[in-house]
Amino acid sequence: MDNIITLAHGSGGSATLDLIENVFRKYFKNDILSAGDDSARLDIGNAKNIVFTTDSFVVTPVFFKGGNIGKLAVCGTVNDLATSGAIPMYLSCGFIIEEGFSMEELEKIVEAMSVTAAECGVQIVTGDTKVVQKGAADKIFINTSGIGILPEGINISGRNAKAGDRIIVSGTIGDHGSCILLERENMGFQAEIKSDCAPLAGLVRALLEGGVEVHVLRDPTRGGVATTLNEIAAQSNVTIQINEESLPVKREVQGVCELLGMDPLYMANEGKLLIFVPGKQADMALKILRENRYGENASIIGEVMEGREPKVVLRALSGGLRIMKLLTGDQLPRIC
Template sequence: MSDIITLAHGSGGKTTGDLIKNIFVKHFNNDILMKNDDAASFMLSGKVAFTTDSFVITPVFFNGGNIGKLAICGTVNDLAALGATPLFLSCGFIIEEGLPIKELEAIVESMGNTAKEAGVKIVTGDTKVVQKNAADKIFINTSGIGIIPDGIDISGNNAKPGDKVIVTGTVGDHGCSILLERERLDIFTDLSSDCAPLNKMVGEVMAKTGNIHVMRDPTRGGVAATLNEIAVQSKVGIKLYENRIPVKDQVRGVCELLGMDPLYMANEGKMLIIAPDDSVDTIMSVLRNSAYGAQACIIGEVTDDHKGRVVMNTLAGGNRIVDMPVGDQLPRIC
């Protein structure tokens, strides 16, 4: 097999077969995938969650992960946000001619390792190769299927006045880390992406209490965009407290230097949880005993006031509206 991707790798012939065998099957190997059929077949029972996402991040490799790890985490976390147990994923690759095979294998290996950590199987997929300059190294599409336990109804429509708003850790880590790497800014930090599969942590929370109204992973647009979406969906107001929002000093410093707001920075390993007050102590106890939730904080509450809006009580003691972002302050972060 050559050292770089060529158009022949997308031809459907022997070269394609060699690529599938030597890269994808090597790292994704499982009983369903190895049937080698045109589609995966498996048994499901109960309420099903189904999601799909595409990943076009640049740079492809970054501190804390790469596009492959990101693709698995993003899809698994979307399923977990509905309270589902993720089971099966598909993955489609659009690869630019000239991508080094070593880079492709590093991406695929990280996908296999992250899938194992999350306890999911990659059971079907597709590979296409396009001419040089027709893409940007590699794009990945993933879809995922999971099972929602009986009696669980978690949705952006379910926030109720009196609910508390929890974030499972520091905000803005992913977006800030990608910004520094991409723009090669002369700012030295040890920041890395928070990219992580959260489904097992969420599963532990669900095992202790199913009394959760909303969960969302605040990716593009960050905490600000996600909470605005929930406020509109549920026709409620959301009040945040600036002094409770966990932000790393390095993230805060970079954002202040560049005129950005951590609330609008993307996260790839955090979950927003909105739950009734009587469930909060249980949820926080589970989160803080998890590696991915040790820095969880209660950052706000749902109100009857200012419906459809997010308002923040500032460090100065006033209030300001946290608007839905207009445009994209940092494109291609996932």
């Protein structure tokens, strides 16, 4: 591991995982943390169904097509609760604001948080504000933590992928990463690409209430679909195969990635789910997803293979196989 922190350590890829394993888990190690999911399941007194998560948001630019840092903060935390199967209930929010930041822009950010929280059915019930000197931060950073309730009988985890599972992505991939890249770098592309930033708790509830036996749920944010699938493969000790021809990618996103030498599979998403379900339930899950506005472009993209080592394999359009590894380096830092 590097002797200093680099932007790659915040990419969500291999450097991030090294940092977590070699520093944070080294000192914070406990059974709850070692589960490796995006939310922690807690037993508190007689309550054995509490789910807790936290996340920080440092995206630049603060405002982008399809949202802003406030909407992103609420969606990101609600989605981390939802991917455990929990019903999101309460959020906290902490603000670190740079001296000189516009009060008008702050109000727009807070209003977006309020509107998004209302859509999710959650309340923001506590928070904190710090202001730092000009130059000590980049405009505004937000931390949100969330608490949810896990319904009885739900067991969703990155450790639960099973041979024969079909893998579904709930919509087009790479939208958020491409949007942020274009707005940040001001490259002059004419493509109208919006962030997919969206709250997904309702989509998860529709699946579970529709009787789908969901084994794994994950939102492929930093590091994209390929990195998230590698994390799941390692957690469950399985081989995952995905099919290039089945990947839903918008033409504009594909075009930007080709021009810049990037891969949509490694681009961040902020409003998509990866869903592992038994093969016999895949069509039912797909039907439920496509009836929801946040899942209308859902697609089956691959499956979990029998008796293999943990890895992710892409079957290319040419018919050849390619190993998809964890993201290395800092493809696009400060994406969320």
